[in-house]
Amino acid sequence: MELVEARQKFIETWGKLGSEWGINRTMAQVHALLLISPEALTTEEVMEALSISRGNANMTLRDLISWGLVEKQLKPGERKEYFFAEKDAWTIARQVAQERKKRELDPLLKVLNDLSEVKGSEKDPAYKTFKSSVKGITKLSANVNKTLETMIKAEENWFWGSILKIFK
Amino acid sequence: MELVEARQKFIETWGKLGSEWGINRTMAQVHALLLISPEALTTEEVMEALSISRGNANMTLRDLISWGLVEKQLKPGERKEYFFAEKDAWTIARQVAQERKKRELDPLLKVLNDLSEVKGSEKDPAYKTFKSSVKGITKLSANVNKTLETMIKAEENWFWGSILKIFK
DNA sequence: ATAAACTTTCAATAATTTTTGAAAGTTAAA
C-alpha cells in the first residue's frame, strides 16, 4: 500500500472509530491527520487536507486542545498558529481516560449516590430491584473509577504491563 | 427521593450515558427500564413506560437481545413475549466488552495490520511518522485486546479485584 | 491610528440519526 492511500485509510478508520465512541467524526479525523503529520499544521492546512470549512476546523481544533490531545505551536516571527498532536499512544489513552472520567464518570457517581438514598419499603419488589441494580452499578463504577485514577497516574507502559503479568 | 422519581432519574441518566458512548439513547433507556423492573415486561409495557412507538420498542428490544443484554421470556399459555434484562453489573460489563471487541476492536486490528505494511522510504519524515504512530496504536490496541479477552473469560469479581490489589 | 493577518462566532443550512405508525407478516387457537 502507498503512503498516500494508507494515510487516507488511517484517517477514515480513526474517524469511524471515534464516531462509534461518541466522538464527532471530524474531530477524530483532524486528530488522525495531526497524529501522522511530522510537522505542526495550520488551520488552513487542516481545512485543505480534510476539505472542511474554516469554522469547523477552528472549533474542532479548539475541542482537541480542550481534550489535551493537541497543542498550539507558535513559530517565532509568524502570526499563524500551528497545531500538533501528542503522538504517544499511551499518553493519548490516559488523556482520554482522564477527560471522560471527569466529564462522565464523576457526575455518574454523584447521581448514583443520590439514587442510593431512595425511600421505600423492603416489601416492594420494585424498590428492592431498584436498590440492588443501582448498588451493583455503583460498585462497578467505583472500581472503574479507582482503576482509571491509577491509570491516569501511572507511568508509561507500567500499567498494562502489570495487568498482563498477572494473567500469564 | 421517591421511588418513582428515582426510577425516572435512573432511566434518564443511563440514557444520557449511553448516548455519550455511541449507544442510542432510547436503547439505553429501555435497558435501564428493564434493569429496574422486577418482572419481565411486554413490548406494550415498554412502549407505555417510555412513550415510544411500537416499531421503536420492537427494534430496540431486538438490538438489546443481539447485544446479549436482554432475553425473551415466554409465559406458558400466553402468546405475548416478555423481556427481561440481565441484572448483574459485572455480567453486563463483560457482555458489552465482548460485543464491542467483536464489532470494533477486531476490525481495527485488521486495518492496523494492513497499514503496517505501507511502502515508503525511511528518509521520508511523513513515512516515519506514519509508521511510528500506527505502531504505537497497534501496540496499545493489542494490549487492550488481551485485557478484554481476559476480562471476557474472567469470573465475577475476580478481575477488578486482582487489578486493584496490585496497586495497593 | 490604520491596515493587514489571522481567529472566532453563530445563524442558517445540510447531513445524519432516530422515531413513527400503518401495513404486512407470522403464529396459534377455534
Next chain:
DNA sequence: TTTAACTTTCAAAAATTATTGAAAGTTTAT
C-alpha cells in the same frame, strides 16, 4: 380454513447533530 393476537418491517417525518461561511473580533506591525 379463518380469525385474532401478536410481531416485524420500512418509507416518511421528526429530531438531533454537524457544517458552512461570512461577518465580527482580535492582535501585531507600521
